[in-house]
Amino acid sequence: MTALSRGNDQHVAERLEFMDLDASARASLQKLKPLIAKSIGPALDAFYAKARANPATSKFFSGESHVASAKNRQEKHWNVIADAQFGSAYADAVTTIGNTHARLGLEPRWYIGGYALIAEKLLGALIADQWPRFGARNGGHTAMAASVSSLMKAVLLDMDLAISTYLLALEQEKAKADAEKQEAKDRQDNALQAIRLALSTLAKGDLRARIDTPLGDEFETLRADFNLMANGLETAIANVSQVSNSIGGSCDEIGQASDDLSRRTEQQAASLEETAAAVEELTASVKRSSEGANAAAEKVVAARQDADRSGKIMTDAVAAMASIEKSAHEISQIIGVIDEIAFQTNLLALNAGVEAARAGEAGRGFAVVAQEVRALAQRSAEAAKEIKSLIQNSTTHVENGVKLMDQTGKVSERIISQVIEIDQLVAGMASSSREQSTGLAEINTAISHMDQATQQNAAMVEETTAAVHSLRNEAGELVRAIASFSVSGQARPAPARAPSSAARPASRPKAAAAAPVRGNTALKPAAEQDGWEEF
Numbered sequence: 001m002t003a004l005s006r007g008n009d010q011h012v013a014e015r016l017e018f019m020d021l022d023a024s025a026r027a028s029l030q031k032l033k034p035l036i037a038k039s040i041g042p043a044l045d046a047f048y049a050k051a052r053a054n055p056a057t058s059k060f061f062s063g064e065s066h067v068a069s070a071k072n073r074q075e076k077h078w079n080v081i082a083d084a085q086f087g088s089a090y091a092d093a094v095t096t097i098g099n100t101h102a103r104l105g106l107e108p109r110w111y112i113g114g115y116a117l118i119a120e121k122l123l124g125a126l127i128a129d130q131w132p133r134f135g136a137r138n139g140g141h142t143a144m145a146a147s148v149s150s151l152m153k154a155v156l157l158d159m160d161l162a163i164s165t166y167l168l169a170l171e172q173e174k175a176k177a178d179a180e181k182q183e184a185k186d187r188q189d190n191a192l193q194a195i196r197l198a199l200s201t202l203a204k205g206d207l208r209a210r211i212d213t214p215l216g217d218e219f220e221t222l223r224a225d226f227n228l229m230a231n232g233l234e235t236a237i238a239n240v241s242q243v244s245n246s247i248g249g250s251c252d253e254i255g256q257a258s259d260d261l262s263r264r265t266e267q268q269a270a271s272l273e274e275t276a277a278a279v280e281e282l283t284a285s286v287k288r289s290s291e292g293a294n295a296a297a298e299k300v301v302a303a304r305q306d307a308d309r310s311g312k313i314m315t316d317a318v319a320a321m322a323s324i325e326k327s328a329h330e331i332s333q334i335i336g337v338i339d340e341i342a343f344q345t346n347l348l349a350l351n352a353g354v355e356a357a358r359a360g361e362a363g364r365g366f367a368v369v370a371q372e373v374r375a376l377a378q379r380s381a382e383a384a385k386e387i388k389s390l391i392q393n394s395t396t397h398v399e400n401g402v403k404l405m406d407q408t409g410k411v412s413e414r415i416i417s418q419v420i421e422i423d424q425l426v427a428g429m430a431s432s433s434r435e436q437s438t439g440l441a442e443i444n445t446a447i448s449h450m451d452q453a454t455q456q457n458a459a460m461v462e463e464t465t466a467a468v469h470s471l472r473n474e475a476g477e478l479v480r481a482i483a484s485f486s487v488s489g490q491a492r493p494a495p496a497r498a499p500s501s502a503a504r505p506a507s508r509p510k511a512a513a514a515a516p517v518r519g520n521t522a523l524k525p526a527a528e529q530d531g532w533e534e535f
Contacts, residue, residue: 012091015160021153026084028147033082035129036122036151040078043121044071047114081158097162099169108163119155126151184218191215191222198226207234244478251472258465265458272451278355279447283440285348290433292341297426299334303327303419328391335384335391338426342380345429349374352436362446369439376425376432383425390418 016022048067077097080090126147194211201209210230211223306327349370356367394415 012086016086019153019156021086025153026086029082029084029151029153032126032147032151033079035125036078036082037075039122039125040075040118041071043118043125044074046121047117050117051110051114094158094162095165097165099165108166112159112163115155115159119152122151122155123148187216187219191219195222195226198230202230202233207237241479244475248472248475248479251468251475255465255468255472258461258468262458262461262465265454265461269451269454269458272447272454275355275358276444276447276451278351279440279444282348282351282355283437283444285344286433286437286440289341289345289348290430290437292337293426293430293433296334296338296341297423297430299330300419300423300426303331303334303422328394331387332391335387338380338422339384339388341429342377342384345377345380345433346374348436349377352440359443366439366443369436373432373436376429380425380429383422387418387422390415 048071052067077093080093130147194213194215198209198211207230210227214220215223352370352373353367356364356370359366
């Protein structure tokens with residue numbers, strides 16, 4: 001019930017008093033009841049025919065039965081008007097009509113137009129009924145004026161109350177809409193404040209910020225999405241922090257291993273350089289030994305030739321003995337050289353065996369060669385000793401001179417045999433020396449390649465070590481950067497909450513001029529069961 005029908009019908013009474021719709025006027029209206037009852041049906045028929053023909057008003061009627069029902073209710077309403085009983089029941093009925101018009105969106109212009117059509121018919125019927133019986137001479141125009149006045153006042157009163165109710169309903173709905181709009185704005189402000197606080201907390205590096213306070217149905221999805229995002233971000237940063245710490249530890253271990261590898265590589269490179277130098281010296285020594293063996297072979301060949309000639313010049317004993325003495329002296333020198341060569345070869349073979357042992361599996365073949373060279377050196381030394389003994393015997397024979405001349409041929413034969421053996425031994429030594437020199441050259445080349453590869457490895461190890469140190473520094477920077485974020489496991493700050501509505505009173509905006517509202521867009525349907533929506 002609106003203000004028009006509330007209390008003691010003060011608003012209706014004020015209107016009745018202002019328009020002089022007093023007891024006399026109501027009595028005149030009551031006298032028109034039979035006329036109104038007879039004329040209202042055709043007037044309503046004309047009105048509904050007009051309304052059905054107009055597209056703007058025809059939409060309010062669903063069919064003929066709807067029109068018939070509305071006409072029936074209008075006839076009852078006009079019966080109440082004709083009774084001139086403008087009390088609470090009448091005020092409630094008119095209020096219901098106004099609220100129904102507002103709910104349906106029936107604008108006042110169509111209501112006023114409809115009343116104009118009905119009033120036209122009623123006034124026409126009234127004039128037609130009373131005009132012949134009243135004349136100017138008997139004062140009939142006064143009674144007729146009273147009848148017309150009372151009817152028009154009743155019509156205008158009814159329109160006034162219905163339209164006032166319509167406008168009041170619009171105003172109430174507008175106030176309600178403004179209140180709902182302000183409430184929605186307050187909820188939005190609270191939600192934005194909570195989100196701002198949570199984002200500010202995140203911006204400070206605290207990834208534990210959450211929005212725990214409900215923000216209203218329209219913002220719950222946003223709150224859930226923010227909390228889900230924050231959870232994902234916190235989990236990601238926590239995982240990155242853990243991985244960064246692991247990377248830092250791994251970088252430390254790799255750095256230490258790289259440093260150790262660098263030192264070992266440097267040591268290996270130094271050892272290879274020393275080995276290469278020793279092999280190079282050994283190669284030079286073997287080359288010299290090979291040259292000496294070649295020279296000894298040449299001298300042995302010469303001695304053999306001299307021994308061959310000594311058998312042919314036996315007739316000249318003195319000259320032969322001198323030649324033999326000279327040859328024996330030369331052979332003694334050569335044997336000394338051979339003995340020295342054998343001694344040096346033995347030493348070289350010993351050093352080669354040591355270096356082959358250092359080379360490990362790669363030097364096994366070289367060790368075998370060294371062992372054979374050593375055996376040859378020993379055999380050369382033994383042969384040199386035997387030759388030296390023979391030369392001593394030869395010297396003794398020369399001293400005996402003539403006494404042993406007859407034995408000279410035999411001794412010469414033995415000398416030739418021994419020289420042949422020496423020739424063979426020296427030739428073998430020369431061949432072994434050449435093979436040894438070739439093998440040492442190959443070993444030297446291999447060691448040179450190894451040294452080059454080791455130098456390259458050392459450079460790569462240095463680069464790797466530098467890269468690992470750089471990675472370790474970057475991992476440390478990453479750990480320090482992630483340490484600026486706070487994740488679960490630390491003391492969680494107070495969650496970002498929406499500000500309480502009591503903390504900041506909502507300021508209502510100043511009332512603005514209401515824009516014209518048309519149709520049912522201004523109101524929500526009301527559940528009224530009085531049937532006036534048909535009107």
